[in-house]
Amino acid sequence: MTDLGLRFTVDGPVARVVLDRPEVRNAQTPAMWRALAEFGTALSPEVRVVVVSGEGPSFSAGLDRRLIIGENELGEEPLLSLGAKPTAEVYELIAGFQAGFSWLRRPEIVSIAAVQGHAVGAGFQLALACDLRVVTPDARFSMREPALGLVPDLGGTQPLVQLVGYSRALEICATTRWVEAAEAKELGLANIVVPAEELAGTVKDLTDALLGPLPGAIRETKALLLGAADRSYQEQLKAEREAQERRLKELLAALG
Numbered sequence: 001m002t003d004l005g006l007r008f009t010v011d012g013p014v015a016r017v018v019l020d021r022p023e024v025r026n027a028q029t030p031a032m033w034r035a036l037a038e039f040g041t042a043l044s045p046e047v048r049v050v051v052v053s054g055e056g057p058s059f060s061a062g063l064d065r066r067l068i069i070g071e072n073e074l075g076e077e078p079l080l081s082l083g084a085k086p087t088a089e090v091y092e093l094i095a096g097f098q099a100g101f102s103w104l105r106r107p108e109i110v111s112i113a114a115v116q117g118h119a120v121g122a123g124f125q126l127a128l129a130c131d132l133r134v135v136t137p138d139a140r141f142s143m144r145e146p147a148l149g150l151v152p153d154l155g156g157t158q159p160l161v162q163l164v165g166y167s168r169a170l171e172i173c174a175t176t177r178w179v180e181a182a183e184a185k186e187l188g189l190a191n192i193v194v195p196a197e198e199l200a201g202t203v204k205d206l207t208d209a210l211l212g213p214l215p216g217a218i219r220e221t222k223a224l225l226l227g228a229a230d231r232s233y234q235e236q237l238k239a240e241r242e243a244q245e246r247r248l249k250e251l252l253a254a255l256g
Contacts, residue, residue, distance in 0.1 A: 004035050007055075013048040013211055015039075015109075022056025027064035028122045029076055033100030033154075040103030048215050049207045050104060052130055053114040060123025062144060079150075094153055101129040101155045107223040110210050114203045115139045116196060125156030128163075128189075131222070134203050135190045141179040143172055162229060163188045216250050 005021035005028075017039065019026035043050075054060050066073070069080045082090050104111040113119075113130035121144045127133050143160075145152045152160075152173065160169045164187045172179060184190040194202045210218070220243040228236055 004031050005029070006032055006035055006039075008039050010044065010047060013046055014207055015043060015047045015050045017050065017052045019052075019054040019060050022054075022058070024064060025058035025061035025118055026054040026056065026123070027061045028126075029064050029067060030097060031076060033097045036100035037096065037103065040100075040106075043103075043109070045108070048109060048218070049210050050109050050111045050130075051114060051203055051207065052104070052111065052126065053203075054116070054123075056117075057138075058117035058123075059113070059115040059119040059139070060126060061118050062121025062123045068148065098153070098155050101126060104129040105131075105155075105226065107219045107226065108215070110218060110222065112203055112206060114199055115141075115190075116199060118142075120144050121152070122154055125152055125154040128156040128159040129154075132206065133184075133190050134192050134194060134199065134206065135181050135184060136196045136199055137181050137193055138196070139181040139184065139190070139193075141172075141184055141189060142176055144176050146173055147176040216247060220247055 005019065005026070007016075007018040007020050009016045009018075017036065019028070019032075021027060063079070067076050067079055069078050082093060085093075110132070111130040113127040113133045114135075115127050115133055116136040117138055117140070119127045119139060119141045121142070124141045124143050127141070143152055143156070151157075157169070157173075160172070164172070168187065179187070179189065181190060181193050185193050192202065224236070224239055224243055227239065231239060
């Protein structure tokens with residue numbers, strides 16, 4: 001996948017996705033989103049942690065600007081040309097783009113974004129698709145789509161609201177301003193800020209910690225937390241009971 005600007009590796013329970021277009025600050029293309037979706041679909045059940053990072057000084061500068069309007073040398077259809085297509089086709093195409101991000105939310109894996117430098121637009125949304133974000137002091141987030149007359153449509157709006165609340169999420173998106181690393185930590189966008197030279201080591205330590213508990217317990221816990229905001233308290237209690245019963249039965253079956 002290196003010709004698409006992506007590197008994929010799987011080492012036992014750990015998969016790694018590296019955006020590898022440092023010459024354009026890891027700007028993304030629909031071809032990359034399709035490749036991400038295919039990788040997620042083909043992921044082995046053995047994989048429990050997925051680490052997403054960017055080659056070079058930036059995580060991702062977002063959509064490659066050459067793809068917004070007009071002809072380009074990338075062999076991709078300009079984004080604005082989608083507006084001339086039938087509604088059903090537009091929905092299908094965007095759903096395909098979204099699939100490149102949404103698999104990172106699956107309960108059976110925990111995903112970590114290792115973010116340095118720019119995380120803009122699609123880059124910001126890719127970081128938001130991950131469960132955890134470890135960032136360096138120079139990390140900068142911005143949701144730039146509204147400045148281009150567009151909306152964030154790669155699955156980033158829900159986790160942004162969940163992390164910072166509606167009012168702050170609206171302000172971040174509507175102003176398209178930069179959120180620097182220190183503020184990202186304060187708002188809950190970043191789990192931890194570490195010096196650049198400690199980024200890889202911190203992500204490894206976090207990965208090792210996540211691999212400690214039994215995979216079934218992490219899967220059920222992540223599913224409980226993902227759905228908690230949409231359930232009433234009584235519904236959440238019921239979901240906890242159901243999840244615990246499944247775990248008890250699975251543990252008992254493993255002993256037998």
